[in-house]
Amino acid sequence: MTDDLLGRHRSVLPDWLALYYDKPLEITHGEGRHVWDSDGNRYLDFFGGILTTMTAHALPEVTxxxxxxxxxxxxxxxxxxxxxxxxxxxxxxxxxxxxxxxxxxxxxxxxxxxxxxxxxxxxxxxxxxxxxxxxxxxxxxxxxxxxxxxxxxxxxxxxxxxxxxxxxxxxxxxxxxxxxxxxxxxxxxxxxxxxxxxxxxxxxxxxxxxxxxxxxxxxxxxxxxxxxxxxxxxxxxxxxxxxxxxxxxxxxxxxxxxxxxxxxxxxxxxxxxxxxxxxxxxxxxxxxxxxxxxxxxxxxxxxxxxxxxxxxxxxxxxxxHDLQGNARRVGGLLIERLRAAAAQVPAVREVRGRGLMIGIELARPGTDEADPAAASAVLEAAREGGLLIGKGGGHDTSALRVAPPLSLSVAEAEEGAAILERALRGPS
The missing domain is CATH 3.40.640.10 (Type I PLP-dependent aspartate aminotransferase-like (Major domain))
Structure with missing residues (x-):
């Protein structure tokens, strides 16, 4: 079904309309900090439709x-x-x-x-x-x-x-x-x-x-x-x-x-x-x-x-619900967890940001040269692990973007950080 939809997408929409992933994803529904695709796979969402699902998917008060x-x-x-x-x-x-x-x-x-x-x-x-x-x-x-x-x-x-x-x-x-x-x-x-x-x-x-x-x-x-x-x-x-x-x-x-x-x-x-x-x-x-x-x-x-x-x-x-305070507390834990993981990965040039707005910049080890291929590989690996993140950066899109809904729990932050750490380390 997804392959058919991709073909239909390509036949009627502009070539410059960017799609993530080698095999693009159709998201069919969400709840809280999770979304599901058309194949029934469940993902922890750390990008929220480009920082748009701010509180939670299908938040009852909003719906x-x-x-x-x-x-x-x-x-x-x-x-x-x-x-x-x-x-x-x-x-x-x-x-x-x-x-x-x-x-x-x-x-x-x-x-x-x-x-x-x-x-x-x-x-x-x-x-x-x-x-x-x-x-x-x-x-x-x-x-x-x-x-x-x-x-x-x-x-x-x-x-x-x-x-x-x-x-x-x-x-x-x-x-x-x-x-x-x-x-x-x-x-x-x-x-x-x-x-x-x-x-x-x-x-x-x-x-x-x-x-x-x-x-x-x-x-x-x-x-x-x-x-x-x-x-x-x-x-x-x-x-x-x-x-x-x-x-x-x-x-x-x-x-x-x-x-x-x-x-x-x-x-x-x-x-x-x-x-x-x-x-x-x-x-x-x-x-x-x-x-x-x-x-x-x-x-x-x-x-x-x-x-x-x-x-x-x-x-x-x-x-x-003081989601600003939650962003400060849970975001602080998440960024420290990611910095600790990144310290063991030579390809990570910098982990930066504040609250629940975190960037991980990748470069060729030992240099400041941007590595967009590495960023794409981590994006794919994170998806395989059940985590959706974004990409960005001014140097050939070599930064990963982490921006979950502001209601993210500590347990979900730990889960996402663990998936991202494995993706950064690459195949064992």
Missing amino acids: KAVSEQAGRIVHSSTLYLNRPMVELAERIAKLSGIPDARVFFTTSGTEANDTALMLATSYRRSNTVLAMRNSYHGRSFSSVGITGNRGWSPTSLSPLQTLYVHGGVRTRGPFAALDDYDFVAACVDDLKDLLGHTRPPAALIAEPIQGVGGFTSPPDGLYAAFREVLREHGVLWIADEVQTGWGRTGEHFWGWQAHSRSGPPDMLTFAKGIGNGMSIGGVVARAEVMNCLDANSISTFGGTQITMAAGLANLNYLLE
């Missing part, structure tokens, strides 16, 4: 909310008042930390970042945008144009002038050998120099932890230091929280809070986990920025009642 809302009305568009949308916007505005916040809902992180770019360039009357090297911000024409990861940027054509800044990757690049203090200072000096050679940009957009880039991050405080420089030039700061938001990093509810010396960003974008699989994205911005557009706009599907009901139920569950 009940979706079912009940579907029995009333599924959709009406933003042309009409929408109680679930207003209620979720009120919650998110308060949680964002942005003063006098306004919220606009979209259907994806790509669309959220696209909207943030439109707001920033309109507000600042500039089409120049600063972005980080190794970054990923989505699949639309504008968001591809600011993506600093070659593997996910299929065109150099763009409506924006994008300038790339150092600092998103701590252990590679010209400043990698510096200690954290000097690394931040060097990146700030580079930013100042860059701003001296260009017209004032609209904004800097940055992921606090780079997702597709392999869960890389700068030292805490880098973006706060950047913010002080940006403010002198009137440049906005957009925090792309599509993967880092909602407590996944454990230590903070938002990734930007690791860089909070200068306060919250001017805008933050979100998506993925808040819907627990339903299509929700959005932008939070200061009112003067959000309201800067001088033409009408709507969203046909952004904020539709059924997705808002799911988001409200999911957010309530997240907060009531």
Whole structure:
């Protein structure tokens, strides 16, 4: 059945639509932290549909909310008042930390970042945008144009002038050998120099932890230091929280809070986990920025009642069960367990991350040369062992991405770590 489905997939869908595994997998259902394929195999899910199944598969509170809302009305568009949308916007505005916040809902992180770019360039009357090297911000024409990861940027054509800044990757690049203090200072000096050679940009957009880039991050405080420089030039700061938001990093509810010396960003974008699989994205911005557009706009599907009901139920569950705290506790155990295992594997260059957002970078032993073939082999071996993980990285996809639902138990973390350790060690 899966082979037939694969043939049908290839005959009607684009060649560039990526599929994992030599024998692609059809996932038919899930429960908790597990999913099953069409052959009846059960897997521990450490990737959650690309960090989207944030709380748990088939979470009863969310499925009940979706079912009940579907029995009333599924959709009406933003042309009409929408109680679930207003209620979720009120919650998110308060949680964002942005003063006098306004919220606009979209259907994806790509669309959220696209909207943030439109707001920033309109507000600042500039089409120049600063972005980080190794970054990923989505699949639309504008968001591809600011993506600093070659593997996910299929065109150099763009409506924006994008300038790339150092600092998103701590252990590679010209400043990698510096200690954290000097690394931040060097990146700030580079930013100042860059701003001296260009017209004032609209904004800097940055992921606090780079997702597709392999869960890389700068030292805490880098973006706060950047913010002080940006403010002198009137440049906005957009925090792309599509993967880092909602407590996944454990230590903070938002990734930007690791860089909070200068306060919250001017805008933050979100998506993925808040819907627990339903299509929700959005932008939070200061009112003067959000309201800067001088033409009408709507969203046909952004904020539709059924997705808002799911988001409200999911957010309530997240907060009531302290899943941020669970990410901190269980994620801390998991990363230490993986570091201990990786210390015995010469191909592992680095284990990094925080909370339940962990990257394992592979390189050819004794070198810093990326080894994408090894990453693919580990991905396959983990599946054979009953574990689903992801891949990423800016150097030919040589990093493994580990991001389970935030309700992961200690026993499941130990089980997944053991499977991953065997996969890293390879055939005995």
